[in-house]
Amino acid sequence: MPLTEQQLPSKIDLLIRNAVIITMDLKNSVIENGFIAITGNQITNIGQDKSIDLSKYDVKRSIDLHGSIVHPGYIDSHIHLLYQPLRWVQKDGIHASDAMSVHSEYLNNITPEIEELSYQLASLEMAHNGTTCFLEANVINTNIAASAIEKIGIRAVIGTPGIKDIYEENSYFGPIKFSTNRAFDLIDRELTRNQNKNALVQGAISLHGMGTASDELLLHAKSIADKNNVIINMHQSYAEDDTASDYNRFNQHPMIHYEEIGFLGSNCTFAHVNFVREEEISPILKSGCSIAWCPLGSMMYGIGGTTEGKHSELYKKGAQISLGSDSANWTTSFDIGNQALIAILTAREKTKRPDALLAEDGLIMATKNGARALGLENKIGSLEIGKKADLIIRKNNLPEMFPQTDPIRSVIYSGKSSIQSVLVDGNFIVDNGKSTLIDENELYYKVNNLKKKYPFYEALFIE
Ligand SMILES: [Zn+2]
Known part of the structure; x- marks a missing residue:
């Protein structure tokens, strides 16, 4: 059950609003016009946007997803x-x-x-x-x-x-x-x-x-x-x-x-x-x-x-x-x-x-x-109160995601190119399809350079 407003921590680090949330809870419930409140690395509340008066809380960052799909990582x-x-x-x-x-x-x-x-x-x-x-x-x-x-x-x-x-x-x-x-x-x-x-x-x-x-x-x-x-x-x-x-x-x-x-x-x-x-x-x-x-x-x-x-x-x-x-x-x-x-x-x-x-x-x-x-069913795998905030936000501007009918089928059947952002512990690790934490081009350069550096490795490649 969602926390009552009194139980919700007064601080929310990240508030995701106006999302279609595939929770993967016991019933695999989908919440239309949903919100997810994240404090620290945990989901501290989840439900329908209209169900909560957020003006009472200290919200550090709030994002409106305009109907995008969110589901567990x-x-x-x-x-x-x-x-x-x-x-x-x-x-x-x-x-x-x-x-x-x-x-x-x-x-x-x-x-x-x-x-x-x-x-x-x-x-x-x-x-x-x-x-x-x-x-x-x-x-x-x-x-x-x-x-x-x-x-x-x-x-x-x-x-x-x-x-x-x-x-x-x-x-x-x-x-x-x-x-x-x-x-x-x-x-x-x-x-x-x-x-x-x-x-x-x-x-x-x-x-x-x-x-x-x-x-x-x-x-x-x-x-x-x-x-x-x-x-x-x-x-x-x-x-x-x-x-x-x-x-x-x-x-x-x-x-x-x-x-x-x-x-x-x-x-x-x-x-x-x-x-x-x-x-x-x-x-x-x-x-x-x-x-x-x-x-x-x-x-x-x-x-x-x-x-x-x-x-x-x-x-x-x-x-x-x-x-x-x-x-x-x-x-x-x-x-x-x-x-x-x-x-x-x-x-x-x-x-x-x-x-x-x-x-x-x-x-x-x-x-x-x-x-x-992985033995981590109490921590991850669904979007529920108390679970780690590990999740995927989908794009809502791709032709194959329309019309917005069945979000689970959209994700599994048509979702190949639709990942917008990926969060672990409530932190964006991928945003707009790119790592937020490392210089990807530097990594790719180093990988490509391995052939020059290690003759044994170059020798593994077929002609
Ligand atoms: Zn293996």
């Missing part, structure tokens, strides 16, 4: 920030494993400068496309990553990178392998970030995936996640071959194995899960685990996740399906709105049903289900 629940400089360096149309082959050469020679530029570029790309928070899957130096992410101004959850105690023969994500005991020591390293509740970058538990973790490591990781009330994040069943190798190892499908050893829980977030057998559906639903669906991450390499995967069926049965961009060469751009659109359309094609998924389902996956996948 997008949440990307599976992304690798490390591979931006590799975007399109290889031939088009190659197999996913060949595309990955360039990763080891890159990771063996990468410098802190390249790392930092990659993290900044990736974060900026997300910010432009309305992502206000994401779940990172494997950086190298988490401190370099955190400072780059903070420079762009978005929110993130990261874990200790590369925690594996089984060596992966064909690992493309770097040769890191710890003894089980060493992995135990390192696994909670990033949780110290959570001492500062207001820090943009928070810590969680990360493993690479089932294929590189012993059951002992899995269960230890889960117990640390439970104890600290954070999520545990890992890859699962991306392609047929890794799914088959997990099966062969345990003589069981992966989700069944997870359930049997007592690993599965609502704080487990699995990336991809493109291959699911019927028997795995029940453990997924019972546990309440999250699945970060990366439709383009499958489609770019013809993996089969959108034709053979069961994401939309699982979603319809109540599974926590969110969305992810995966990696520079595994998507068209870091744009969760676009992933939502692709998810909806492929589900319709696969099932030959126009109601397989609706625009509203896409927005649920892109916002509140993302928040849940």
Whole structure:
């Protein structure tokens, strides 16, 4: 329930008025002619413009949106920030494993400068496309990553990178392998970030995936996640071959194995899960685990996740399906709105049903289900009192946004070019389509200059 006028803080730092607000609250309510009051980094009131006498309050800044759409920032629940400089360096149309082959050469020679530029570029790309928070899957130096992410101004959850105690023969994500005991020591390293509740970058538990973790490591990781009330994040069943190798190892499908050893829980977030057998559906639903669906991450390499995967069926049965961009060469751009659109359309094609998924389902996956996948559902994912003021303001001067009929369909189906501003913690981090915090041209110049500076990197480019 909205606060009464007496409860509203007397100071409002930012007042957004005259907006069409898609709240993504429990009922996905839309408020026409709405206002959002922001004090500090929080939403302190939200409702209909006419419902409140604002002359009583000390309003620092007020903006009239003239009917523009406002909705919660997008949440990307599976992304690798490390591979931006590799975007399109290889031939088009190659197999996913060949595309990955360039990763080891890159990771063996990468410098802190390249790392930092990659993290900044990736974060900026997300910010432009309305992502206000994401779940990172494997950086190298988490401190370099955190400072780059903070420079762009978005929110993130990261874990200790590369925690594996089984060596992966064909690992493309770097040769890191710890003894089980060493992995135990390192696994909670990033949780110290959570001492500062207001820090943009928070810590969680990360493993690479089932294929590189012993059951002992899995269960230890889960117990640390439970104890600290954070999520545990890992890859699962991306392609047929890794799914088959997990099966062969345990003589069981992966989700069944997870359930049997007592690993599965609502704080487990699995990336991809493109291959699911019927028997795995029940453990997924019972546990309440999250699945970060990366439709383009499958489609770019013809993996089969959108034709053979069961994401939309699982979603319809109540599974926590969110969305992810995966990696520079595994998507068209870091744009969760676009992933939502692709998810909806492929589900319709696969099932030959126009109601397989609706625009509203896409927005649920892109916002509140993302928040849940990151373990941040109490802080972000919807526009409600007490939540962080992370939101997107849409343009209201684009032909494809007219007539103003269904705002959710406008955003998901026609919203590609319509982002005007992006706010995190009540601060504009993107305004008029540009970062308010960094000199974008300087960043682009530095990225382009990497080829001149690093011969190993230039050598990665195809002729
Ligand atoms: Zn991944």
